[in-house]
Amino acid sequence: MNTINQNDPSVSGNDDDDIVNPWEVKAGSAAGVDYDKIIGKKRIDLEQILTAYEQKTPFYLYTGRGPSSEAMHLGHLVPFIMTKWLQDVFDVPLVIQMTDDEKFLWKDLTVDEANRLAHENAKDIIACGFDKEKTFIFSDFEFMAQCPNFYKNICKIQKCVTYNQVKAIFGFTDSDSIGKIAFPAVQAAPAISTSFPFIFDSEQITQPLPCLIPCAIDQDPYFRMTRDVAPRLNFPKPALIHSTFFPALQGAQCKMSASDINSSIYLTDTPKEIEDKIKKHAYSGGRETLKEHREKGGNCATDVAYQYLKFFLSDDEKLEELKQDYTSGKMLTGELKTILVDVLQKLICEHQERRKQITDDDVKEYMKPRKLKFR
Amino acid sequence: MNTINQNDPSVSGNDDDDIVNPWEVKAGSAAGVDYDKIIGKKRIDLEQILTAYEQKTPFYLYTGRGPSSEAMHLGHLVPFIMTKWLQDVFDVPLVIQMTDDEKFLWKDLTVDEANRLAHENAKDIIACGFDKEKTFIFSDFEFMAQCPNFYKNICKIQKCVTYNQVKAIFGFTDSDSIGKIAFPAVQAAPAISTSFPFIFDSEQITQPLPCLIPCAIDQDPYFRMTRDVAPRLNFPKPALIHSTFFPALQGAQCKMSASDINSSIYLTDTPKEIEDKIKKHAYSGGRETLKEHREKGGNCATDVAYQYLKFFLSDDEKLEELKQDYTSGKMLTGELKTILVDVLQKLICEHQERRKQITDDDVKEYMKPRKLKFR
Numbered sequence A, B: 001m002n003t004i005n006q007n008d009p010s011v012s013g014n015d016d017d018d019i020v021n022p023w024e025v026k027a028g029s030a031a032g033v034d035y036d037k038i039i040g041k042k043r044i045d046l047e048q049i050l051t052a053y054e055q056k057t058p059f060y061l062y063t064g065r066g067p068s069s070e071a072m073h074l075g076h077l078v079p080f081i082m083t084k085w086l087q088d089v090f091d092v093p094l095v096i097q098m099t100d101d102e103k104f105l106w107k108d109l110t111v112d113e114a115n116r117l118a119h120e121n122a123k124d125i126i127a128c129g130f131d132k133e134k135t136f137i138f139s140d141f142e143f144m145a146q147c148p149n150f151y152k153n154i155c156k157i158q159k160c161v162t163y164n165q166v167k168a169i170f171g172f173t174d175s176d177s178i179g180k181i182a183f184p185a186v187q188a189a190p191a192i193s194t195s196f197p198f199i200f201d202s203e204q205i206t207q208p209l210p211c212l213i214p215c216a217i218d219q220d221p222y223f224r225m226t227r228d229v230a231p232r233l234n235f236p237k238p239a240l241i242h243s244t245f246f247p248a249l250q251g252a253q254c255k256m257s258a259s260d261i262n263s264s265i266y267l268t269d270t271p272k273e274i275e276d277k278i279k280k281h282a283y284s285g286g287r288e289t290l291k292e293h294r295e296k297g298g299n300c301a302t303d304v305a306y307q308y309l310k311f312f313l314s315d316d317e318k319l320e321e322l323k324q325d326y327t328s329g330k331m332l333t334g335e336l337k338t339i340l341v342d343v344l345q346k347l348i349c350e351h352q353e354r355r356k357q358i359t360d361d362d363v364k365e366y367m368k369p370r371k372l373k374f375r
Helices: A035-039 A047-054 A074-090 A100-106 A111-126 A148-160 A163-170 A178-182 A184-191 A217-233 A271-281 A290-296 A304-312 A316-328 A333-357 A360-366 B035-039 B047-054 B074-090 B100-106 B111-126 B148-160 B163-170 B178-182 B184-191 B217-233 B271-281 B290-296 B304-312 B316-328 B333-357 B360-366
Strands: A019-021 A024-026 A060-065 A094-098 A135-139 A211-216 A239-243 B019-021 B024-026 B060-065 B094-098 B135-139 B211-216 B239-243
Touching (some): A074 A239, A074 A304, A094 A111, A094 A184, A211 A217, B060 B184, B111 B135, B111 B360, B148 B184, B148 B217, B163 B217, B178 B184, B211 B217
Parallel strands (some): A094 A135, A211 A239
Antiparallel strands (some): A019 A024, B019 B024
């Protein structure tokens, strides 16, 4: 079984186990992935980063995207929305890795096609509103030839990690390509600030800076490896903040799949498509009959419309009200879905408007190695 | 047993087997490594390259050096002398890879130290007399950030090679670092001409060029892997020409070791040191007593002085004369050694003179990505 940590009996061990790794996410129950089980007893705390913020010592944010298709969906947006919020709140530089090399190694894509998708996806990421003066987006294929430190840091990390370790962490087998086996170091390297001398090399900064990594839970294996390696190379451990995994329209136990366009809402969907997908395909936590629903109420823990609203309805009081009305049976599935349709039509329409404005030249500017602004 | 090919019973299988891989060379008998056994039934032929030469279609030479120490010895010089001869004869461009990343991954060296040794060793290589207009020397750490195609080709190769394959070819184990496991693709990539667009990208050249790799036999595993991968990526298979392995002063069964300065003659040795090492340490194929030697004659197959002369005495007739005189007992060990001392003192003295002239700026010129001259 290809679990997040094959050696840890608390994580794998029985058939309802969650499978959470960069290539497969499958929840054991309809309530979704058990995060406590994955991150274990050592909940990663943000103390170091918050202390750095209070003491006005610099740190940076690092997140990324594997550009395997043109069609990004709502779930892909979640870590970026969280990252943008963190950038606004902390006022710190952000580096965004586009792992076109990873997608070339894993998927049936050419180098050029993976690289092209990195640029296309960068437009959707820029459309999230990241501050150009504080954000550096890079493609691995390009950055390798832009900055000698990147490959040097990759080699330093690779020297510290054995095949046994990546086998245990990522579930690689002896039939996997040596490209896949070596790749985890490529995703680890941006967590080391010396990979970006043009940003962080200055008279004021004499030590490697700590970084905070907002990411989806499926990327956790990479950064557990990074946290293990960093201190051995005299770099600070990166801090992590996970966004909870975004469920498929069919519910938390199903996988959002590129081959099933009805499993997710794409950033390119029309208002009509959004409405149809939610009304027809969103898994309902409501009851079989109107009578039963009014009596027993709906189940918010499995209702996908409610789950999506938890991500995208910014008004917490309103969300609580909906929860009570739905759970009590006062509100019906159709009514809840209508509210979600309105929220998502607005969100995606605004995203599409912003994305339309972004030119290839804008992408070039974000992807140019350069100084960034920070305290 | 860490042989060149663990799965091939013709290569490993009994205790007098040769061990020949990039990290260990040990001959099973005093006569040295059995080359036919290693290269197998498929003797690599030069037909393709010679046809290209006759038809005046371009090809190139590729060789390299792992810069693990400042002190290069005579054995290191052999493939470069052969390469220089090939460059002069064929009048083709040559690329020389300095695998500073490999040495960082395998040895107790920092990135900076391995990179510094690459530049130091480049001076000894340049002193062999390579034509500046036809020769490009590169360090892996530097070239990765100089040419996007290099990393792209590395990934293409890595995608084609599984851990099972490198385990069989190189004898890697699960405790080896992922850096070591991924490295063979780095040594394979320069055998693909698109790794050097600044040399080979022109209006005249519309297809990838074939290459000829002169190298010591211990590097064969890398290029057997490359020959397997190249056609799958629509590149021509590289052709190989092996220099036979240079024996230690103590004989073909002993290893030249950096920790035993008396096992080899260094390019920095004085005339006195050369004389002392050969007279005191060179394994003799002569007989126990003068009487016995005169009667039975010496054994050229194991005599290190004769073996060395085979490499460095360019006069074939004179060499044949020495062989007959030594084998017949007419010539004594001491006399043969004196001839070798003269040859090596002259060779090394001239090398030292040329090396003294080479500045850091010369090294920079050879290591600058640029157009090269060729037909």
